Amino acid sequence: MTPNVLSTDSKILTEKDLQNEKSSITTKMIDAENYTQNRSKNYTKTEGWFKMEPKWFNILNISFLNLYFIYACFTFDFFENLLTTAWLFIMYILAGLGTTAGTHRLWTHQAYKAKWQFRVILGVLYASAGMNDIFEWVRDHRVHHKYTDTDADPHNSNRGFFFSHVGWLMMKKHPDVIRRGCEVDMSDVLADPVAVFNIKYFPILKFMFAFLLPVMLPVYAWNETWYRAFVSQDIIRYVSLLNAIWSVNSAAHIWGSKPYNAHINPTENRWVNFFSAGEGLHNYHHVFPWDYKAAELHGFITTAFINFFAKIGWAYDLKEPSKELVESVIRKKGDGSHSLWEAVPYPAISKIELKK
Ligand SMILES: [Zn+2]
Numbered sequence: 001m002t003p004n005v006l007s008t009d010s011k012i013l014t015e016k017d018l019q020n021e022k023s024s025i026t027t028k029m030i031d032a033e034n035y036t037q038n039r040s041k042n043y044t045k046t047e048g049w050f051k052m053e054p055k056w057f058n059i060l061n062i063s064f065l066n067l068y069f070i071y072a073c074f075t076f077d078f079f080e081n082l083l084t085t086a087w088l089f090i091m092y093i094l095a096g097l098g099t100t101a102g103t104h105r106l107w108t109h110q111a112y113k114a115k116w117q118f119r120v121i122l123g124v125l126y127a128s129a130g131m132n133d134i135f136e137w138v139r140d141h142r143v144h145h146k147y148t149d150t151d152a153d154p155h156n157s158n159r160g161f162f163f164s165h166v167g168w169l170m171m172k173k174h175p176d177v178i179r180r181g182c183e184v185d186m187s188d189v190l191a192d193p194v195a196v197f198n199i200k201y202f203p204i205l206k207f208m209f210a211f212l213l214p215v216m217l218p219v220y221a222w223n224e225t226w227y228r229a230f231v232s233q234d235i236i237r238y239v240s241l242l243n244a245i246w247s248v249n250s251a252a253h254i255w256g257s258k259p260y261n262a263h264i265n266p267t268e269n270r271w272v273n274f275f276s277a278g279e280g281l282h283n284y285h286h287v288f289p290w291d292y293k294a295a296e297l298h299g300f301i302t303t304a305f306i307n308f309f310a311k312i313g314w315a316y317d318l319k320e321p322s323k324e325l326v327e328s329v330i331r332k333k334g335d336g337s338h339s340l341w342e343a344v345p346y347p348a349i350s351k352i353e354l355k356k
């Protein structure tokens with residue numbers, strides 16, 4: 001077994017994969033004894049792993065945006081016009097939902113099915129987040145799940161917080177990432193006309209929905225200044241959401257508990273979960289990537305959003321593992337931090353032992 005694939009716990013991305021494997025996740029998991037919880041032991045850095053070819057445009061662009069964001073957070077008067085501030089939060093949530101419910105749970109994991117009307121909404125909301133196009137996002141995320149925290153993972157967290165957070169966007173991809181990326185089956189995405197349209201016209205859709213229309217609305221609807229509308233939407237909202245989504249790849253692969261599988265890097269991180277609209281319960285998500293909730297329980301915003309569209313019939317075939325399967329995985333692979341363990345009574349101490 002090569003050390004670099006030790007934390008590739010499961011190749012299962014969708015429920016279909018699970019059925020194809022004709023085995024349950026429990027049996028698919030390699031014996032815990034073969035693993036180690038130590039991150040540094042889990043991953044052997046290959047020769048030349050640190051060699052990187054910088055993408056200078058991205059370095060300058062991302063650095064400028066983040067520095068402007070910090071400056072804006074200290075200088076922008078959030079109380080000057082509460083409508084503008086409310087619009088900032090609304091767009092943050094909507095763009096976040098496009099990413100979490102759309103590109104992530106629908107297009108990457110096929111965790112549920114959506115009628116074309118809902119897919120159009122998700123495509124528009126995703127464009128408003130201003131990230132890479134759907135094809136690139138889905139392909140990178142599928143590779144991430146298949147080769148988690150190895151050289152083939154686009155944002156391999158074993159290369160440190162900075163690399164997994166944003167550094168990976170600032171340099172050319174590792175050859176393994178490119179090789180595995182070419183192998184990813186994207187036929188389902190390319191068979192969806194809504195996704196294909198979105199990919200084809202992405203630059204214009206992104207410009208309109210991420211950067212132009214959100215700025216125009218406050219200016220024309222409540223007389224906000226162009227500058228304040230621009231800073232609130234194109235700097236504060238855009239950069240804060242990018243960092244929230246990036247934290248799933250960085251913080252939620254480094255800090256937090258591992259109730260479902262103690263032998264992989266992804267963690268349950270409640271801060272990331274809060275800022276990423278319910279995507280931070282990442283230990284669970286890596287064990288059950290095809291669960292539409294991306295968490296064991298209901299109650300997070302993206303799940304509520306999908307549930308709403310399920311109620312009106314635009315989302316259907318919502319996939320979830322059985323309670324029994326989840327519990328058996330917790331007992332077999334978890335780190336003992338799950339509340340399930342609190343229900344297990346302590347072994348009775350015999351009176352004879354107490355007298356000793
Ligand atoms: Zn992950």
Ligand SMILES: [Zn+2]
Nearest residue numbers: 141145285289
């Ligand atoms: Zn995922």
